[in-house]
Amino acid sequence: MQERGYYDRFGGAYLPEILVATFDELEAAFIEARRDPAFWKTYADLMSSYSGRPTPLTFAENLTRQFGGARIYIKREDLNHTGAHKANNVMGQGLLVKAMGKRRVIAETGAGQHGVATATMAAKFGFDCTIYMGEVDVLRQRPNVFWMERLGATVVPVKDGSRTLKDAINEAFRDWVTNMDSTHYVLGTACGPHPFPTLVTYFQSIIGQEARKQVLEATGQLPKRVYACVGGGSNAMGLFSGFLDDREVELIGVEAGGDGLGTSRHAARLAGDDASVGVAQGYKTYFLQDADGQMRETHSVAAGLDYVGVSPILAHHKESGRVRFEAATDAQVVDALALSMRQEGLIPALESCHAFAQAFAEAGQLTPEDVILINQSGRGDKDIFTVADAFGDPAWEQFIKDKARQYGA
Numbered sequence: 001m002q003e004r005g006y007y008d009r010f011g012g013a014y015l016p017e018i019l020v021a022t023f024d025e026l027e028a029a030f031i032e033a034r035r036d037p038a039f040w041k042t043y044a045d046l047m048s049s050y051s052g053r054p055t056p057l058t059f060a061e062n063l064t065r066q067f068g069g070a071r072i073y074i075k076r077e078d079l080n081h082t083g084a085h086k087a088n089n090v091m092g093q094g095l096l097v098k099a100m101g102k103r104r105v106i107a108e109t110g111a112g113q114h115g116v117a118t119a120t121m122a123a124k125f126g127f128d129c130t131i132y133m134g135e136v137d138v139l140r141q142r143p144n145v146f147w148m149e150r151l152g153a154t155v156v157p158v159k160d161g162s163r164t165l166k167d168a169i170n171e172a173f174r175d176w177v178t179n180m181d182s183t184h185y186v187l188g189t190a191c192g193p194h195p196f197p198t199l200v201t202y203f204q205s206i207i208g209q210e211a212r213k214q215v216l217e218a219t220g221q222l223p224k225r226v227y228a229c230v231g232g233g234s235n236a237m238g239l240f241s242g243f244l245d246d247r248e249v250e251l252i253g254v255e256a257g258g259d260g261l262g263t264s265r266h267a268a269r270l271a272g273d274d275a276s277v278g279v280a281q282g283y284k285t286y287f288l289q290d291a292d293g294q295m296r297e298t299h300s301v302a303a304g305l306d307y308v309g310v311s312p313i314l315a316h317h318k319e320s321g322r323v324r325f326e327a328a329t330d331a332q333v334v335d336a337l338a339l340s341m342r343q344e345g346l347i348p349a350l351e352s353c354h355a356f357a358q359a360f361a362e363a364g365q366l367t368p369e370d371v372i373l374i375n376q377s378g379r380g381d382k383d384i385f386t387v388a389d390a391f392g393d394p395a396w397e398q399f400i401k402d403k404a405r406q407y408g409a
């Protein structure tokens with residue numbers, strides 16, 4: 001076991017000896033890339049031609065009028081190819097894989113969004129691609145599995161344990177240990193052993209770099225408050241990194257409050273006091289765990305926020321006080337979605353709606369002199385089943401019944 005890459009008392013790389021050389025190789029490739037000014041340009045050009053960057057900044061005029069407080073601006077990461085900020089990370093890692101001369105990528109995915117993004121990157125770069133997914137998730141997320149396979153990836157259903165995300169993570173590590181020479185493990189968020197939290201944040205920082213410039217251009221001032229949802233923490237770290245040095249800008253990370261922080265059904269690791277510091281999956285952070293260190297079941301209406309750990313960099317920013325953490329409940333999130341659709345014609349992902357809900361709750365505390373910025377981390381098209389269910393749409397239920405009959409279910 002080795003320890004390195006700490007953010008204050010969080011992070012590190014708790015690795016089996018056999019993986020140490022592979023992490024050294026990855027860190028060396030990352031350090032080399034970061035030192036080379038041509039690398040960022042290659043990355044930004046790729047994101048521009050392939051993923052529509054820079055993504056726009058939208059003034060939410062109607063919502064601003066409704067709350068009568070701060071002027072609300074929205075950073076549109078939903079307009080990336082594959083529909084979320086995840087593209088920034090996977091395409092960046094694709095360039096590193098090329099630099100390391102590897103030919104194969106693996107990833108694990110729960111809801112399937114990171115799997116689709118990785119399979120897309122692999123197709124674009126010509127890499128072989130294997131995606132590990134718990135068997136339960138494979139059944140729950142058929143549309144994403146379908147797209148991954150069409151994109152040329154092999155999707156492996158993991159039948160161990162609870163047959164969900166954490167079992168898929170174990171299986172992906174097992175693959176990596178066997179195939180380190182040819183294979184890179186594309187981690188999906190700013191978690192995991194060093195250097196992943198730094199590396200993923202580096203690629204996602206393109207969000208904050210653009211957003212800071214765009215807000216200044218649009219309003220001539222910095223935002224008073226900046227909101228992002230927090231699953232593993234990559235879109236939040238990406239946006240926040242544009243403003244970390246602006247001490248007057250308040251940064252707010254919004255976690256999944258699920259049924260409420262007073263219940264056991266949520267995924268708030270930093271907003272409440274349910275989580276405790278521990279080491280799991282190769283790094284040290286706040287985990288939702290019981291007294292014996294067993295990981296707890298988490299819950300959120302947004303699958304992308306439904307995770308027991310959180311970025312060690314955000315854990316550090318919580319303790320330093322630089323970032324404030326809040327939680328939005330499932331009910332608040334569905335309300336925020338309804339409002340965003342009706343008022344602005346935007347369909348933010350349920351994950352992103354956590355940031356929207358918190359910003360909506362606070363906008364009226366500020367004045368029209370103030371500007372606030374919300375990250376729309378992804379688009380909500382993927383949530384159609386969940387949202388139709390939440391809104392209780394009878395025509396939709398009939399549609400599903402008819403389809404089931406058509407396919408003999």
Ligand SMILES: *Cc1c(COP(=O)(O)O)cnc(C)c1O
Nearest residue numbers: 189231232233234235304351378
């Ligand atoms: C995956 C996902 C998230 C959560 O991941 P972070 O690493 O916390 O950013 C948030 N929003 C969307 C749209 C996602 O797809």
